[in-house]
Amino acid sequence: MIIAAPASGQGKTTVMLGLLRCLAEDGVAVQPYKCGPDYIDPAFHRAACGRDSFNLDSWAMPGGLLAAQLARGGDMAVAEGSMGLFDGVAMPGASGTGASADMAALTGWPVVLVLDVSGAAQTVGALAAGMARFRPDVRVAGVILNRVASPRHDRLCRLGLAAAGLPVLGALPRRGDLSLPERHLGLVQAVEHPDLDRAIAAYAAFLRAHVDLGALRALAAGGVAGRPCRIRPPGQRIALAQDAAFSFVYPHLLDGWRTAGAEIVPFSPLADQPPPVADVCWLPGGYPELHAGAIAAAGTFLAGLRRFAQTRPVHGECGGYMVLGEVLVDGNGVAHEMAGLLGLRTSYERRRMHLGYRLATLAAPMPGLAAGTRLRGHEFHYSTILSQPDAPLAMITDADGTPVPETGSCRGHVSGSFLHLIAEVP
Structure with missing residues (x-):
C-alpha cells in the first residue's frame, strides 16, 4: 500500500x-x-x-x-x-x-x-x-x-x-x-x-x-513482478565517504553496485580517515556546511584525498562536490579551505533553495560513465555557487527542459556536481 x-x-x-x-x-x-x-x-x-x-x-x-x-x-x-x-x-x-x-x-x-x-x-x-x-x-x-x-x-x-x-x-x-x-x-x-x-x-x-x-x-495488494536492471558501478572497489557529513546516497545505487560485483569500502572524513585503497573515491552529499571546520582541519583526510586524485577518479555529489572545491563559506560567513581539487567556491551564508529533478548529458566522463551519457537525478541544497571556473561536467536542465547554471565541474581525475544520481537514461 x-x-x-x-x-x-x-x-x-x-x-x-x-x-x-x-x-x-x-x-x-x-x-x-x-x-x-x-x-x-x-x-x-x-x-x-x-x-x-x-x-x-x-x-x-x-x-x-x-x-x-x-x-x-x-x-x-x-x-x-x-x-x-x-x-x-x-x-x-x-x-x-x-x-x-x-x-x-x-x-x-x-x-x-x-x-x-x-x-x-x-x-x-x-x-x-x-x-x-x-x-x-x-x-x-x-x-x-x-x-x-x-x-x-x-x-x-x-x-x-x-x-x-x-x-x-x-x-x-x-x-x-x-x-x-x-x-x-x-x-x-x-x-x-x-x-x-x-x-x-x-x-x-x-x-x-x-x-x-x-x-x-x-x-495490502500484490506488487509488480521484477526483472533485472543493471546499474554500472564507478569501479570494482569503491571508497565511499560515509558519516554525518556524507550520507546522502540512494540505497538502490549501493545495492546495484554490489549486485554488479563491486566492493564498497566506507571511510569517515570527519574521523580524519583518508580514502582506502580503491579504484575510485565517491563523496556523497550530506551536511558539510555544518561540519566545515572539522573537514578543513582533517589534514589526513584532505592529504589522502589529494594523493588519491593524482592517479584515480574522485567524484563528489552535492555536499561532496563542495568539499572538492577551494572554499566553503559556512552559515556564519566563515570561509573554510576545502580540498582544492576543483576551483569551486560555495557559500551557505548566501542561502537559496535549489530543488528539483535534473536531466544531465555528460560533457566529460565521470567514473564509470562516458561523455554523452544521459542521467536522471535530483538537486536539493541551499548553498550558492560563488565561482565555478573549471570545465563543465554536464549540460543540465530541470524537468521542464530549462537549462540550470549548476553544470558541475571536472579537472583531471576529479569531477563533481550538485546532481544526486538516480539512474542512467536507457
Missing part, C-alpha cells in the same frame, strides 16, 4: 514509522519504500522495521529499475508518499511525473490517505472524495484522520467521509509531543537522532491505540 496525503505536513511520517514498527513487532517482514527523490526518510524506515528502504521514482527511474525496486521481497510492502498524492512535475520523465499517484497506478497498490483535519469537519469528506475521483487509475482505499481535537470532531469528520463512501481506518488525536526534529533539508538524519528508537516505539503505540491495523493489512 501507499501512505499518502493531500500535502506535506499532514502526518504521513508518523503513520509510516508507527505502522512499520507495528508490523515488524507482529512478525511481518515488511518492505518499506519512499516515493520520490528522498535520501533521509529511508534511514528512518530502516530504523523502524529493520529492512533497507528503497526509492520509487517514476520521473527518474526507467521501468526496469522500478520493477527491480518492487521485487525486494518481504510479506508486505508499504511506501511513503511525498508531498501531495498527485504532486509531480509538468513534463513526464522515464515512467511518469514523479507523483506518488504514478506509483499507485503502476503497481495497483491501494492508497491510504492521511488527512490533517485541523480546522475542518465534514468538509474532509469532500476533500477525500475529490482525491479519490481525480485519477481513475488510482484507488484511494481508506483514510486515517490526524490531529483530531475531540470525540465530537471525530464524529463529524466520519459523517463527511461516510457521505464520500470512504472508510475511516483510524483517528489520531492531536499530540504535540510526537514530532521529529527538522533541518534545512528535511528531518535531522536518523543517525543523529538522540533517542530514535523510543520515538518510533511511541508512534507504534499511538497507532495501535487509534488505528485498525487489521483493516490496513487486509488492504
Whole structure:
C-alpha cells in the first residue's frame, strides 16, 4: 500500500514509522519504500522495521529499475508518499511525473490517505472524495484522520467521509509531543537522532491505540513482478565517504553496485580517515556546511584525498562536490579551505533553495560513465555557487527542459556536481 496525503505536513511520517514498527513487532517482514527523490526518510524506515528502504521514482527511474525496486521481497510492502498524492512535475520523465499517484497506478497498490483535519469537519469528506475521483487509475482505499481535537470532531469528520463512501481506518488525536526534529533539508538524519528508537516505539503505540491495523493489512495488494536492471558501478572497489557529513546516497545505487560485483569500502572524513585503497573515491552529499571546520582541519583526510586524485577518479555529489572545491563559506560567513581539487567556491551564508529533478548529458566522463551519457537525478541544497571556473561536467536542465547554471565541474581525475544520481537514461 501507499501512505499518502493531500500535502506535506499532514502526518504521513508518523503513520509510516508507527505502522512499520507495528508490523515488524507482529512478525511481518515488511518492505518499506519512499516515493520520490528522498535520501533521509529511508534511514528512518530502516530504523523502524529493520529492512533497507528503497526509492520509487517514476520521473527518474526507467521501468526496469522500478520493477527491480518492487521485487525486494518481504510479506508486505508499504511506501511513503511525498508531498501531495498527485504532486509531480509538468513534463513526464522515464515512467511518469514523479507523483506518488504514478506509483499507485503502476503497481495497483491501494492508497491510504492521511488527512490533517485541523480546522475542518465534514468538509474532509469532500476533500477525500475529490482525491479519490481525480485519477481513475488510482484507488484511494481508506483514510486515517490526524490531529483530531475531540470525540465530537471525530464524529463529524466520519459523517463527511461516510457521505464520500470512504472508510475511516483510524483517528489520531492531536499530540504535540510526537514530532521529529527538522533541518534545512528535511528531518535531522536518523543517525543523529538522540533517542530514535523510543520515538518510533511511541508512534507504534499511538497507532495501535487509534488505528485498525487489521483493516490496513487486509488492504495490502500484490506488487509488480521484477526483472533485472543493471546499474554500472564507478569501479570494482569503491571508497565511499560515509558519516554525518556524507550520507546522502540512494540505497538502490549501493545495492546495484554490489549486485554488479563491486566492493564498497566506507571511510569517515570527519574521523580524519583518508580514502582506502580503491579504484575510485565517491563523496556523497550530506551536511558539510555544518561540519566545515572539522573537514578543513582533517589534514589526513584532505592529504589522502589529494594523493588519491593524482592517479584515480574522485567524484563528489552535492555536499561532496563542495568539499572538492577551494572554499566553503559556512552559515556564519566563515570561509573554510576545502580540498582544492576543483576551483569551486560555495557559500551557505548566501542561502537559496535549489530543488528539483535534473536531466544531465555528460560533457566529460565521470567514473564509470562516458561523455554523452544521459542521467536522471535530483538537486536539493541551499548553498550558492560563488565561482565555478573549471570545465563543465554536464549540460543540465530541470524537468521542464530549462537549462540550470549548476553544470558541475571536472579537472583531471576529479569531477563533481550538485546532481544526486538516480539512474542512467536507457
